[in-house]
Amino acid sequence: MARQHKRDSQLTPERIIEAALRIADAEADLDRLTVRRLAADLGIGTMTLYSYFRSKDEILDGMADHVLGRMKLPGGTDAGPAAALRAVGYAFLEMMREHPSAVRLLATRVTDSRTALRGAMEAVLRRLVDSGIPGPVAVRCYGFLITYAIGFVTYQTPRQWGHEAGQSGTEQRRQRSHFYAGLPIEDFPLLVSLADEVAELASDARFADGLESYIDSVVRTLETHPAR
Known part of the structure; x- marks a missing residue:
């Protein structure tokens, strides 16, 4: 007792x-x-x-x-919108990796908590606005970045060969590529011929590809229509 x-x-x-x-x-x-x-x-x-x-x-x-109230953004001052978008994108990714349950929480719950709103919304929007992104655009960027991270982490989590580093990750990706290459070529000609590339679909490099494409699009829009 x-x-x-x-x-x-x-x-x-x-x-x-x-x-x-x-x-x-x-x-x-x-x-x-x-x-x-x-x-x-x-x-x-x-x-x-x-x-x-x-x-x-x-x-x-x-x-x-x-989870949301303690989201960590990298310190320092961003050198423009691209750097701020990149910092936020990777911050969302790391938050969801640290707490995989955050993906399900975000997908199933809406929080009105001031702690959560301050950490994962107000602070993020402030980072984007302070970098030179107009408020309404910053809100749209926020929406894309968080849903992009949720989708990517959801896809990558059961495919750890995409994230696993070092020799173990290399071996897992080799085995996955071998699986695709071993499929019947008459039924899966593209999967067989592109086995190495398909095995990289869940890799961090593919997350970076999508993020950088989005950043380029936003920056071009801001340059063309700076007040929008």
């Missing part, structure tokens, strides 16, 4: 949210995060957990606040 009391006395809402994120990130499935499982992970009873959060929805909202 004394041990249980000590455990409970060390419990905080922040510790509960961190445990929930740990479980959700490992599973990459919010459905597997249950109140009972979270309580067991923390070594407490479910009723104790409910004294901090009234429902699983409140826990999910707390997770979104934690």
